[in-house]
Amino acid sequence: MKNKTSLAIYTISHMVVDFSCFYVLMGSFCRQIEEPTTISLGFLLYNILAFGLQMFIGYYVDMRSIEHSKVALVGCLLVCAGVVIGFSPWLAILFCGVGNAVFHIGGGINSLVYSEGKIARGGIFVSSGAIGVALGTIAGRNGVTFWIIVLLLLGCCFAISFYCAMDKDNVIPDFNKQNVLKPIVTNGKIIIYLCLISIIVRSYVGFQVPILWKTNTFLFILPSICAFLGKFWGGILADYFGARNVGVLSLLVSIPLLCIFCNNIALCSIGLVMFNITMSITLWGIASQLKNQPGFAFGLTTLALLIGNIPIYLITLPDNIIKIVLPILILVSSICIYISIENQKRRDDNVRTIN
Structure with missing residues (x-):
């Protein structure tokens, strides 16, 4: 498998992005909102933004042939902004949800177009999100200082900018059958x-x-x-x-x-x-x-x-x-x-x- 460096960076960054989003959801958002029904609505809004927007973002990125590294970088920065403005819970959810969606499209494109006709790369990229969700939930509930999360996200931004910046080919390779x-x-x-x-x-x-x-x-x-x-x-x-x-x-x-x-x-x-x-x-x-x-x-x-x-x-x-x-x-x-x-x-x- 070629392009292993970008796969590793995107996979780790995926974990950090999901970690950060659930740090906000389970931390500052739940502490400030408190009312269970409103919290459920907040989680639903986050899911709609994070999962529902990706199809539209992906379509736009495909049509404009935007480099995957630029897309993922924007996503990380939006999530980072969401962490910083955790004092405004609904705005934080907005930034985290949209940022999560944007990042996933950047990393997802990389996982598909550099797959060399194999299935494994897509699964490896997506897999780390589950760990990020669990750890982010624990960190949010335990009040981990937000600067640690910000530094992790900025580290991902640095790695993506310097090691994943390459032109996007928008054609997925065929299986060698x-x-x-x-x-x-x-x-x-x-x-x-x-x-x-x-x-x-x-x-x-x-x-x-x-x-x-x-x-x-x-x-x-x-x-x-x-x-x-x-x-x-x-x-x-x-x-x-x-x-x-x-x-x-x-x-x-x-x-x-x-x-x-x-x-x-x-x-x-x-x-x-x-x-x-x-x-x-x-x-x-x-x-x-x-x-x-x-x-x-x-x-x-x-x-x-x-x-x-x-x-x-x-x-x-x-x-x-x-x-x-x-x-x-x-x-x-x-x-x-x-x-x-x-x-x-x-x-x-x-x-x-x-x-």
Whole structure:
């Protein structure tokens, strides 16, 4: 994999950006607002900004062929401004939400156009966000001084400016295919819709899994570590064993682990890893159909995450219904993967790369 330096910087920066945003949300925002319903509205606003705007930002960046490093840099600076103005909670959420969206498009474009036709890079970039959310929540609740967060963000700005500044090629490379098992459906739009459905399900189910064992700091962080591991390794495994094989199998294995053994820490943790493996697979499934629009493709995936998240704020299902709904939804997600995603074997030689 080439361009490893930029991947490492964007991956670490992703963790820092999400860390900073949740530091603001769980820290200054919650302390100043206090009223639970208003806090929920604030979190919903943040999610709409951070996830809902990415599709539009990505489309604009693709059309204007803006360098990914400049986009990511602007995102980091906006989040930094949000941290500094934490004394104004709603304005801080505005800056953090928009900044988060802008940064993700910059890093997301890099993860796709320098992928060398492999799935792994997208998963590695996205994976660190889960760790950032958990650590940011802890830092915000414990009142860590905001200057530490500002310095971390400025460090990311420096690294992006000096080590990731390169012209953006807006074409996603093709798979180097050999012995390919084609997807059942070949219509590009249908493939995108099926992948979006799978992402929506992952977002909704991820918030609905009853995890009651988060009783100390380590156990609070553990689900985020599991999400990180699933996203990080998902693309790597898909590149070696076939995206359809890995995606479908991981979801099917996760059903009993999350729906029956959710009270068992070890088994539930394995289930969370398995459940998150498809993240990079669905990202690539969409991006492979939008080769000239990596920013828009990345933004579509986060819009699907938002759609899956919104029902959490509107509907509370009884536990007995949740136990029925979750396995059905995960099964639906696995069917979407099976129909829309292909298997492939890749050669390491003669792979078309982006320079």
